[in-house]
Amino acid sequence: MIVALRAIGAALPVAMLLLTSACAELGYYGQSVSGHLGIMARQVAIPDLLEKPGTSKKLRAELREALEIRDFASRKLGLPNNASYRSYADLKRPYVVWSVVATPEFSLRPRTWCFPFAGCVSYRGYFSRDGAEHFAAGLQNAGLDVHIAGVRAYSTLGWFSDPVLSSMLGSRPELLAGTIFHELAHQLIYVQDDSDFNEAFATAVAREGLRRWLQSRGDDIAVLEFESRLRAQAAFVELVMGVRPALRELYQSTASEDIKRLKKTRILANLGNRFQQKKAQMDALAAYSPWFAGDINNARLATVATYHQQVPAFERLLQRNAGNLAAFYGAVSALSRLPREQRWQSLEPP
Secondary structure, eight states: OEETEOTTOSOOOOHHHHSOOTTSOHHHHHHHHHHHHHHHHHOEEHHHHHHOTTSOHHHHHHHHHHHHHHHHHHHTTOOOOSSTTSEEEOOSSSOSEEEEEEEOTTOSSOOOEEETTTEEESOEEESSHHHHHHHHHHHHHTTOEEEEEEESOOOOTTSSOOOEEGGGOSSOHHHHHHHHHHHHHHHHOOOTTOHHHHHHHHHHHHHHHHHHHHHHTTOHHHHHHHHHHHHHHHHHHHHHHHTHHHHHHHHHSOOOHHHHHHHHHHHHHHHHHHHHHHHHHOGGGGGGHHHHHSOOOHHHHHHHHHHHTTHHHHHHHHHHTTTOHHHHHHHHHHHHTSOHHHHHHHHSOO
């Protein structure tokens, strides 16, 4: 995500989709359960597929690599050693779920939805695009900014053995590796009611895991290309985060809604112009052109913030632990037990 390390996200925990309360909408509950169980019914153990004569050469190679990545995740990164990502499910579609993020028209704070065990999260997932669009339309009619994104993988936080999905394959091997590392990180540490903490932690683990995985393969060119993509991603995040102070000031002002709406449009248009200028100076930024081709609104900005804003803080925490992942996980685990405000203050001490 992103690393699948997609700029907007790579990973969508859905234990919350499966464990909704009795008072939740029955339709949403039904699509969540049936969607997930449908995937579980399709999964086949990867070793069985590797032995099956009908398995294509391409899929066979991808699944072998997936098992190698999975082994590396536990042996070298200290991520959970369980049955997740040792089976495969063919979805017959490009994404496993579509996530919906929404914010008020004049706020950068995403709306949250709360579920047992998973707590409150800043997105809501659907196993069909039609379902996501129908829900999003209701939010838009209520005046909210809305963003829909296809998601290639999700984590059930260890409640189920998550399979490698067909939506995770077909691109660069490092995207598959990053996705597996990210989702396993969610199984290792997950904090209720703090999407920013969970996603930034998992993204930081995926980045460091990818770096170490590429280095272990002895491919110096791949390592250099990875670092180049990280620099482009940092430039993208800086651009997006750079408009938030101006928007926040505008939204908190006493200006009329019409004035706020007009100035908001100008600020977001200027973001697009600044991207074009920056892209002319950094070729790797072209990878983010599709993001700017879409409708830029508060919800789209919020997604970037959730997955990326606090990643540097986690990377600095890893550095303070001399790159020792076990010590880093211990430090993050200790932070996860603190009250939210104290957690964030402790993550980035003065």
